Amino acid sequence: MISMHTSPLQQPGQGDAGGMNVYVLNSAKKLAEQGIDVDVYTRATRPSQGEVVEVAPRLRVINVVAGPYEGLEKEDLSTQLAAFAGGILVFARCQDLSYDLVHSHYWLSGQVGWLLRDVWQVPLVHTAHTLAAVKNSHRAAHDSAESEARRICEQQIVDNADRLVVNTHEECRDLVTHYDTDVTKVAVVPPGVDIELFNPGSDRATERSRRYLGIPLHAKVVAFVGRLQVFKGPDVLIHAVAELLRRQPYRNVSVIICGGPSGASTRPDHYIELARELGVDRHIRFLHPRPPEELVTIYRAADIVAVPSYNESFGLVAMEAQATGTPVIAARVGGLPIAVAEGETGTLVDGHDPSDWADALEAMLDDDETRIRMGEDAVEHAAAFSWTNTAERLVSVYNDVLVSEGVEPCFRRHAEGV
Template sequence: MRVAMISVHTSPLEQPGTGDAGGMNVYVLELSRALVRRGAEVEIYTRATSSAQPKAVDAEPGIKVVHIPAGPFEGLDKNDLPGQLCAFAAGVLRAEAHRPEDWYDVVHAHYWLSGQVGWLATERWDVPLVHSMHTMARVKNAALAPGDRPEPMVRIVGEEQVVAEADALVASTEQEADDLTSWYGAERSRVHVVPPGVDTQLFSPLPEAAGGRAVLRERLGLPAGRDVVLFAGRIQLLKGPDVLVRALSAWPAGRRRPLLVVLGGASGTRTAVRELEALAWQEGVSDDVLVRPAVPQDELAGWFRAADLVAVPSHNESFGLVAAEALASGTPVVAAAVGGLRTVVADGESGALVPGHDPARWARTLADLLADEQRRARMARAARASAARFSWDHAAGEMLQVYEAARRRHADSRGVPGPVNIA
């Protein structure tokens, strides 16, 4: 099966945790890898962000990344990209034009911008459109962080159009499937729940060895004998790192504050990192906050293992890949009780779910867990087991079935004989 993946605003080759790169980058790349292991060929179309980028890169055997020029290479915010969709779509069609007819079997678009391009491409190529929302404007606007800007109407209308036109919609959780039907009126028969996976070979617990964590922490430059709470992700209001900084200032009296490590880069505004550091200074906890740039996946696994707790205080998450990767690494997760995090984190078993974003409540939850080593050890054991539910190979198998369902629906809509199953 030949699959055209479309990821307009962020490339799977970019470093997750910076700019617009995040869990979706990991999702697109890891799903593509798993599809290739099952015999598929994948080409990923993404916007070129540098004149030095080659037109196409063979990222791995079976996976090609195609860079499409659309607008200025640099300086475009994600909110500016709707004005470049026509140029991007033209570039995609031009790149495919030299291919034989019926080259692709399916188009899988990620995020609403890609869905708009995929809609046009599938009409031109007469193939089915499969779409993954990843986040939804209506859901996000209903749970905005204080001070955050709501998503614009152009996105809401764009999402509604893609939901109406896609042959299949992919949700990561049952909650996301419900959101698609309740917020966007999606036909439930076209919504397929396919949980993302986790690379459990890369994200695995620290081996049982004398001094293992101490050695790891020394290598990472972390202080010995101090509790460590880790936040990994883009530094933006949606992800809630400010909640953790404020929680430190609301820490229960008589208990030593942990070191809060923030791994990530600015997103949405280039001053986000400085603003977070300024907030720590205003709250009087600068000495308790360590901000470091985002790191590659293999290094991130080490940070997860070194932490006592991983905190995910997002205001909205369609799934929560960071939480799943942390659990696979054997580290309990304290997460906001929102979206897909309620599926990933088993409250009281592999971690704790915190209702709302009140800093004092977050402080109490974190402090109580850090003070109870036996409880954390039980959670750590349950964490690894719970993450085993999420497999990229299983996700790829389910996705191939979604592609076949989309092909059947597409053929039926045109009154032609259905395709032969090639999954």
């Protein structure tokens, strides 16, 4: 696997780390558990990482030096594609490694995967996670556009990859609409959720979580988890809360925003200042990104988790929240209508008008019976998605592409221990 711009071991919710990191790490772990040897190549960002990290039996992360450890924005990483690809080739040659297949994640990795596919003469499977054309068609008016250079690179990957893996059928349609993709090359493989970690806990889990976080026990709590960038919509939630409190100034509502700034244009204190300007700063608490083991506490402490993104290929935060028994209010975009069962485990909002979001928050916060019922149903809904299922579907995709290339489906052999 190739994940050039962000390591699967990096803390999600800060910098460029997010749902893709969760996807790569968890799918790789489950593939390894099935007996498949997986190396994940990523760009080294500090010397203390070491070249090889043994994550689990059969799973390694290889840190490749390509450019300076620090000081390179994601937008500048394309200047290091040759150095990164060269580092992979040198490592594989020195270790006398051979691979059956390359699976690249995101367009930067896809460009490298395209080269390695031809050098090693093995199939290339690619997962975009996000697409420039789709992001540009959904972005907020004040958000910066993705470059035409990225869109061209994505088109090259789409044209040359042996198989394209997407999270939802809507993503498949996006590839066809924006990149003229051959639909027979596309495989839909939904992501999973760690239902062993993300669960409702015991009867007093909400109370204990609130005490741990220092949240009033009787407040209505709304949580946001994710990178603090325009595309994720934290400003939509902040404006919606301001509207909610304008309607009812003494409403007992607390908001947790957990995440770190992402992107060169986002200042660390931007959203803190926005909350202060709108006069809602005493209702909103900002937390630094948390590892999954601590995110569970935030999800359990919340009455609602808000996902106001302008687009999501799937929406892992929404699924994690539901697995803990917390209903979700999400934008009706991308894969979120699949991640959230509208009317059953949450509510979908058309658009990003803060007034509409305030309406949705008000309705769910004031209807305890429906909100509690949605939380109970959410656990069952999330249980249908697991990383084991994701890995099994990926094994099927890998074998299918090998067969189409005239190669014996070796992953089935490994998985069955033959």
